[in-house]
Amino acid sequence: MEFLDVLYQYIVEHEFLGKIINVAVVIVFALILSKIMTYLIDRNLSLEEVKKKNSYMRIVTIMNLVRNIGKIVIFFLAITISLDILGVNTTPIIAAFSVGSLAISFGAQSLIKDIINGFFIILEDQYRVGDLVEILDYQGYVEEFGLRSTLLRDFNGEVHIIPNGKIEIVTNKQKGRARAKVVLSLDLEEDPRKIVDLIKTRISFLEKDYRVLEGPSVWGVTNNTDRGYEITISANVISGEQFKVEYEIREEMVEMFRENNIKLPEIRVRR
Missing domain, CATH: 1.10.287.1260 (Helix Hairpins)
Known part of the structure; x- marks a missing residue:
């Protein structure tokens, strides 16, 4: 003390x-x-x-x-x-x-213009983080969005920082939600009904996934080819999550094919 x-x-x-x-x-x-x-x-x-x-x-x-x-x-x-x-x-x-x-x-009128335009982009909900958009001839996913600028990452991994004041036309290719889609190719000898049942069981884990807004659903046989047939799986998901969901579905399908000895279509060499 x-x-x-x-x-x-x-x-x-x-x-x-x-x-x-x-x-x-x-x-x-x-x-x-x-x-x-x-x-x-x-x-x-x-x-x-x-x-x-x-x-x-x-x-x-x-x-x-x-x-x-x-x-x-x-x-x-x-x-x-x-x-x-x-x-x-x-x-x-x-x-x-x-x-x-x-x-x-x-x-600093351009800065003020950026902020005002950014405010209206938010107010009108033109795009969100994760949306696939096309702005000023740049196409990619919105990674960050602020009042002054929008950060866009294209498919090559390049980052484009676009001032909001220069954004006049926006093409939003998946506003709010997107579709995850996986197409499986199978041999004609495989029973499509059996395959559909197996797929539904393997992808049921996605039904409680927060990223999935609707589905997943198995469309059944969506195409016939000279080597077999195709079955399509789809799900409506949160925008920006569709590729991750597709990767997970494909991983499950690989395991399902291996565990059940499911045949892929044979590659026929034309002479």
């Missing part, structure tokens, strides 16, 4: 040190508040009932924006409070910031 009394007396006598400690407390509090906000957003996005909603990807997009804006507000307030604690009059700074912002705005 004596040590604490001495420490307290020292802090009182050295006012600046006390201010530094108060500033540190404010910054730590801002960091904790930011972490709590991020945790609450991530926890809600990971809930199964939220993932099952058709508007899940839109919710993800909006929550990411809320997180970013929230962090800006929290740390702006923390800096302002810290300056007040240190005895810096923040009123002129805020006033200068407002005037400076007005002056900058005339030279």
